[in-house]
Amino acid sequence: xxxxxxxxxxxxxxxxxxxxxxxxxxxxxxxxxxxxxxxxxxxxxxxxxxxxxxxxxxxxxxxxxxxxxxxxxxxxxxxxxxxxxxxxxxxxxxxxxxxxxxxxx
Numbered sequence: 001x002x003x004x005x006x007x008x009x010x011x012x013x014x015x016x017x018x019x020x021x022x023x024x025x026x027x028x029x030x031x032x033x034x035x036x037x038x039x040x041x042x043x044x045x046x047x048x049x050x051x052x053x054x055x056x057x058x059x060x061x062x063x064x065x066x067x068x069x070x071x072x073x074x075x076x077x078x079x080x081x082x083x084x085x086x087x088x089x090x091x092x093x094x095x096x097x098x099x100x101x102x103x104x105x
Contacts, residue, residue, distance in 0.1 A: 003028075033087070040091045044099040053099050054092060062088065 006025065012018045047053050063081050070080035 040095050044095045053096050
């Protein structure tokens with residue numbers, strides 16, 4: 001995958017270049033996670049129960065899919081699963097708080 005506005009690793013000529021590109025990528029990843037968070041929060045209004053928020057089947061399917069993407073990119077699928085498991089559990093907890101607040105009886 002080519003990302004615009006960054007140097008490719010082979011184009012870096014110093015550690016400063018490499019660190020700058022890594023910082024840029026990390027900031028971009030965090031911004032994208034923030035956008036993902038917004039989608040998760042928006043999804044809460046379409047869910048009709050706490051079990052729909054937790055969606056354990058979807059959670060497991062998602063992890064399997066991310067593991068496959070990791071393998072495709074030459075990454076360790078166990079590491080990617082651990083990363084996503086933590087991220088998604090955090091998002092589910094946040095969505096649950098929002099869902100409960102919006103669905104008080």
